[in-house]
Amino acid sequence: MSSSKSKVVDVHTHMYPPAYVELLESRKTIPLIRRFAGADDPRYVILPAEVEALEKIIASGDDASSSAAHLPGRPVTSHFSSIEQKLHFMDTHGIDISVISLANPWLDFVASADAGETAKTVSQDFSRMCEAAEGRLYFFATLPLTAPPETLLASIGHIRSLRYCRGVILGTTGLGNGLDDPALVPILHALAANRLPIFLHPHYGLPSEVWGPRATEEYGHVLPLALGFPMETTIAVARMYLAGVFDAVPDLRMLLAHSGGTLPFLAGRIESCVAHDAHFDGGSSGTPTRRTIWQVLREQIYLDAVIYSEVGLRAAIDASGGTPDRLLFGTDHPFFPPPRDGDAQGLWESVTWNAAAVKGALGEGSAAAAKVMGGNAVEVLRLYEEDRSGAGEEDGVVEEEEGDSDREGEVETVVATTKGDKKEEESKVEAKKVEEAKEEQKVTEEKPEKEEEEGKKGREEGRIEGGPVWSVLDMLGTQLGGFPSI
Numbered sequence: 001m002s003s004s005k006s007k008v009v010d011v012h013t014h015m016y017p018p019a020y021v022e023l024l025e026s027r028k029t030i031p032l033i034r035r036f037a038g039a040d041d042p043r044y045v046i047l048p049a050e051v052e053a054l055e056k057i058i059a060s061g062d063d064a065s066s067s068a069a070h071l072p073g074r075p076v077t078s079h080f081s082s083i084e085q086k087l088h089f090m091d092t093h094g095i096d097i098s099v100i101s102l103a104n105p106w107l108d109f110v111a112s113a114d115a116g117e118t119a120k121t122v123s124q125d126f127s128r129m130c131e132a133a134e135g136r137l138y139f140f141a142t143l144p145l146t147a148p149p150e151t152l153l154a155s156i157g158h159i160r161s162l163r164y165c166r167g168v169i170l171g172t173t174g175l176g177n178g179l180d181d182p183a184l185v186p187i188l189h190a191l192a193a194n195r196l197p198i199f200l201h202p203h204y205g206l207p208s209e210v211w212g213p214r215a216t217e218e219y220g221h222v223l224p225l226a227l228g229f230p231m232e233t234t235i236a237v238a239r240m241y242l243a244g245v246f247d248a249v250p251d252l253r254m255l256l257a258h259s260g261g262t263l264p265f266l267a268g269r270i271e272s273c274v275a276h277d278a279h280f281d282g283g284s285s286g287t288p289t290r291r292t293i294w295q296v297l298r299e300q301i302y303l304d305a306v307i308y309s310e311v312g313l314r315a316a317i318d319a320s321g322g323t324p325d326r327l328l329f330g331t332d333h334p335f336f337p338p339p340r341d342g343d344a345q346g347l348w349e350s351v352t353w354n355a356a357a358v359k360g361a362l363g364e365g366s367a368a369a370a371k372v373m374g375g376n377a378v379e380v381l382r383l384y385e386e387d388r389s390g391a392g393e394e395d396g397v398v399e400e401e402e403g404d405s406d407r408e409g410e411v412e413t414v415v416a417t418t419k420g421d422k423k424e425e426e427s428k429v430e431a432k433k434v435e436e437a438k439e440e441q442k443v444t445e446e447k448p449e450k451e452e453e454e455g456k457k458g459r460e461e462g463r464i465e466g467g468p469v470w471s472v473l474d475m476l477g478t479q480l481g482g483f484p485s486i
């Protein structure tokens, strides 16, 4: 493995814990895991484009004669759920640390009443997996987005208490209406206040009609995965920007999958369209006060380096302000295994392409390349805090078994205070933390005053309206010390 100064970290790598596999195996509609007589491994079917093939084979009742190549979905191999396999994959590719996450579509399909408990079970599974590979694995948790608001907020209280959790993975649908939904803002505030960045990952792509009638039969998954996924991410972030979400939640930090979709390439066009649109500042003669999409990219957004080409990686670096500080290496394992009869236990081309792009764009062995390959992830996701013995509550970090209830209590305050039942004593304790955090921020954070002012202005202008919960969440964000420099 690499030295401590040049750790290689994979921030985009998925796993399916036992609780999730069981859930998928019990389902009759997508997403599901199903065994077919014609294939050794069970198949994982998630894409709407695969439903037709799935229904056809089920209706025929003859799945024994179908070769694996013609079965819907993808094989569920040991790469999906085995920690030993994950570690072997990491060792094979020289990866020191993986920040694992549940893959799409997460818990989007889970009934509201079950979502909270399911999310908790899945997070506990992830915790156990990370514990079993101490120092090698961390994880992004999954939120129960279909659950009632109180349950959802309580889940943030749960995951913030988990020792190995470093943020959440989130799809683009949010609570059902996308990420520009005002109802989602309190959740984003709670995540930001609890120093939980969002790893934004696509799943739904674009409507299948856009791929034309030949796509399903002739083009496999190429169009939805190569183009639908990146456009989905791009649209989601553009909607957040237009709605003023980044101003409304200035401490929010997001890591975008697949190098931000097409955002690095299209940011200029987005900026131009906004500047020329009367809905924004295109119709006024005064100096625009909004932050540009470029500023948001440089201040609140990180991009993974899962782009497979030097051309794309250079664009991502340029869009991030021309420095390598906001790019984080990833693999998308266990997806994109070696094609045809390739050796799944050997080197994966999908990984080596991404690593080669970093070397090509930044120079092999350079300090900049080392940042992208792992240095940035260590800083941004605080992976150096793996040994927290003795840290305890002093820095707000409490281990799951011992301190679960303490940290959950802080977030439960969100729920209580939104109902108008403020806990004075807790506020005093938190106020002390605020002062400490403020001192820390003075040293570590680059966030300008202007950013705060503009964020407030965006809210006042009504681009995002949050109702009375705003003042409470503003207070809470302050109490918890905001989001120090990631």
Ligand SMILES: [Zn+2]
Binding pocket: 012, 014, 103, 201, 257, 332
């Ligand atoms: Zn992925």
